[in-house]
Amino acid sequence: MDKEQIFQYLAESWNKNMPFNQLLGFEITRFDDKQAEISFRWDDKLIGNPIQKILHGGVTAAVLDVAGGVVAAANVIANLDEITPESVQENIRKLGTIDLRTDFLRPGRGEHFVATAHIIRSGSKVAVARMELHNENGDHIAFGTGTYMVG
Template identity: 65%
Template sequence: MDNALVLKQMQKFWNNDMPFNQLLGLHITKFSPDKSEVRFSWQEQLVGNPMQKILHGGVTATALDLVGGVVAAANIIAQLEDLSPNSIEQSLRKLSTIDLRTDFLLPGRGEEFIATAVIIRSGSKVAVARMELHNEKNDHIAFGTGTYMVG
């Protein structure tokens, strides 16, 4: 099995089998070690400030954390020599968020939100990702830095 097929299968698995992400409407649209992407649409249930009708900060942080975890997972998979299901499962078993920083730049307004992430450092135990959240007009709503346990 090649790396691209494994990443596609992981994307499908994470989109279909993570109930919290489904509840929020988060959908992984790019599962890649170079740059990963998560998208979600505006929903009234995601309001954090009913007076201003803006996105809840927790939703913003969750989207950033998810896309950071996705790019970290894709990097783990890209480094594997054995792409068997057992090897992939064992390699991703320790993946978890160690630290997440979210900086809010603009109120979360829009019809669609796009979170992207790139790895800025990847070691044998820890990976650090840089994440951004934009709306469909490319307004930069938030950015974050996530540190992930990878080994």
């Protein structure tokens, strides 16, 4: 398998096999070492403020974290000397969030949301990603910085 096939396989696998992401309706729509993208649609079960009918802050933080983790995983894979299912499995099993900062810019209103992430720095042990959440109108709802253990 080449790098793009691994990215495609993992995106499909994670979309189907991560119960928390399925519960929130998250779908990995882009997965490569340059940028990750997670999309989801509005659902009333995601309401954090019933009076204002806006996204719960935990949903916002969660989607930013997933996007950061996905791009960190892609970066690990892209830097492998040999890409095999075994080497990918061995290296991404170490992945975990060390720190997550979320800055809420405006209420989470919309019908469709997209979180994007890119790597700021990646080393042998730690990767740092920058994430953003927008709605279908391009309104910037939140941004975040995530630090991920990668080795």
